Amino acid sequence: MSYAIVCSDLSFAWADGTVVLDGLDAAFGPRRTGLIGVNGSGKSTLLKIIAGELRPGSGTVSVEGEIGHLPQNLVLDGAATVSDLLGISGTRAALHAIERGEATEENFTAVGDGWDVEERARAELDRLGLDHLGLDRTVPTLSGGEAVMVALAAQFLARPDVLLLDEPTNNLDLDARHRLYDAVASWTGVLVVVSHDRELLDRVDEIADLRDGAIRSFGGGLSAYEELLAVEREAAQRTVRAAETDLRRQKRELEEAHVKLARRKRYGNKMYEQKREPKIVMGARKRQAQESAGKHRIMHEERLADARTRLTDAEEAVRDDAEIRIALPATRVPAGRTVATVTGLAAPEPEPATLTELIVRGPERIALTGPNGSGKTTLLRALTGDRVPDGVVVKIGVSGVRYLPQRLDVLDEDLSVLDNVRAAAPSAPVNDIRAGLARFLFRGARAERPAGTLSGGERFRAVLASLLLAEPAPQLLMLDEPTNNLDMASAAQLAQALAAYEGALIVVSHDVPFLRTLGITRRLRMDRTTGLTEVEAT
Incomplete structure (x- = not known):
């Protein structure tokens, strides 16, 4: 299969030294790919690197064709119009100038092949349910969802060879989401979409899971991927159970070995005290017993250590995201x-x-x-x-x-997670707050981390804790x-x-x-x- 996007040995770190990607290899072909992963795993960063908006610390990115990128957080000019968001204002201005009789070479060059640009723009807006928006309507009058949909319309209007979408369903109402699903289903080029929207992810051709610094790709949508994961998880859990059984057996055998060695030692000491054999013979037997005991103990301790290692490896293979368990x-x-x-x-x-x-x-x-x-x-x-x-x-x-x-944006970035919750519950004992935070997965030193250093998932849990423990x-x-x-x-x-x-x-x-x-x-x-x-x- 030919790949339109190839990332080789990519590494990226923020200015404060936080590593996001380290030696990542990835390739995306001519299909629709759903890129998933936990918050902070580097999905948005990877899209920005592919789009050329961020430069990797090392590694290379090769992209065939023109790239379109819809970021997760749109930065919008308050004076901009729908036409500006669609990227057609220059063409429209030249077209209107020609219609007024200003038939200059500059205007004809600006129009190019875009004589029907307004009709195509209107058709794209209509397809996405934005028929009520005028091309000259200003950005501040749009809702968050309308702004996202106009930005999507701009990408579909431009028809890039490679389209990168980062959480495109955010702020969209149900009708807009279904229109987006249809648009994605009809896309025939290369598409990489970062999303948590299950219905959207069931409409892609493959799932790429960015986890622990590596990407694993699976054919089919999210439901098929989750079925495969369930099979993998069950197999991993069986391995954990087998490793636990082996660990218990090794512990039991080590204890039995210690008991046997203690009995031998007591018997040897008794024979030595009773002097039933020559002293040189009893001394040799004692040294031999000590050496044998040491080797026996080392063997069982090594087996126990191996069993513990197998259990640790098996537990790490079980993909089970931590759960919040609280009572309110x-x-x-x-x-x-x-x-x-x-x-x-x-x-x-x-x-x-x-x-x-x-x-x-x-x-x-x-x-x-x-x-x-x-x-x-x-x-x-x-x-x-x-x-x-x-x-x-x-x-x-x-x-x-x-x-x-x-x-x-309800947290004080300079305060720790603990202090943010204390600000919401000033009379609560610190130990009670720490106990509450532990149930939101902020245990020990994690509760002391400044809010400004949290990943997206951690920030969400901290905000949730500050609300529910208030x-x-x-x-x-x-x-x-x-x-x-x-x-x-x-x-x-x-x-x-x-x-x-x-x-x-x-x-x-x-x-x-x-x-x-x-x-x-x-x-x-x-x-x-x-x-x-x-x-x-x-």
């Missing part, structure tokens, strides 16, 4: 208790089912869905008391309210697209933590598999025109 009884809200009331909700074109009042009762688990830009985040911020819209009244009936925004305990918890930028292990850890949460929960998410794990009891939908409505829970 202080978050409990009695059934039926009113947690929050929002009145004065209005919509431009309300329907009979439109809600003008929202009542949240404990311990409800509410999924809030709807198109990008429909006001979901605005509603959550209103519930926190921040940016309450005119005419809206919010009443909170519990003592603890916590909000996790889309960006995990004082007063949060009895209303609101999460805004919590699985954005989370690897699948971290998303599973979030679900584990929320399984212990006993308060009222409101989650804005379009991650359907994740919502299924939460035991959602109520679904609300926010729409730009019809406002807030209740939909049937599934």
Whole structure:
């Protein structure tokens, strides 16, 4: 198979010396590849190196053809327009100038073959559900999801030979996600997509798993890959069980050997004391017994050490991501208790089912869905008391309210994980906080690490700990697209933590598999025109 991307012996480290990649070899061919791995494993860094945005410390990258790259975090000019994001403003300006009669060589050169650029741009926007956007609309008026989709439209419009997508489904509503799935399914060039979106990863041709500094590739989508992993894990667990049995046997044999040697020593000493044989003979036998005992002991100790090594190797082969295990009884809200009331909700074109009042009762688990830009985040911020819209009244009936925004920027970068949680729970004993952090996988010195040095998965767990261990305990918890930028292990850890949460929960998410794990009891939908409505829970 010919490869369009070949990475040889790649190494990369940040300025502070943190090693991200070390001697990595990778190759991607003319197919759709889903690149997965835990947060901090180097997926985004690898895409940036391939795109030429970062220079590796050593190694080489060879790419055939033009590269298109959609980064995880878009940096947008506040004065830019949709046309600018699509990369067609220069061509449009020259085209409009020619239409006004300015038929200069410069304008014709700028237009090139792009006489239908506006029609093609509109067709691409329409395909991605952005038919309501004008080409001259400015970036600040777009929602986060709309900005991502416009950036995607730009890539599909340019049709590069190699397309690199980094978490493209972040901030996208369900309709936009399905449009993206269709666009990816129709892509015929080289595509490498970093994602945690299970449905997207089931539509690729192969999975490339970046783990422990190396990439393993497997044909098929994520489900097929996970089935293979389950078989590997079961085989590895059988090896662990066999190694444990062998270790127990070696320990038992070593103990038995010690008992036998002790008996021989006592018998030899008795014979020596009774002087039943000549002294020279008894001395020789004693030396021989000591040498034999030493060799016997060394043999069994070596076997025991080998058994321990085999067990360690077997345990390392079992791919089992650490789990969060916590209990949060202080978050409990009695059934039926009113947690929050929002009145004065209005919509431009309300329907009979439109809600003008929202009542949240404990311990409800509410999924809030709807198109990008429909006001979901605005509603959550209103519930926190921040940016309450005119005419809206919010009443909170519990003592603890916590909000996790889309960006995990709620930690003090200069403080340790421990001190960040202490700031959220100032009266809690330090030992209690340490015990709580241990259940979020921050044990010992890991709790002392500054927040600014954490990987993405570690940062997520630290933010989660600061929310759930806070004082007063949060009895209303609101999460805004919590699985954005989370690897699948971290998303599973979030679900584990929320399984212990006993308060009222409101989650804005379009991650359907994740919502299924939460035991959602109520679904609300926010729409730009019809406002807030209740939909049937599934």
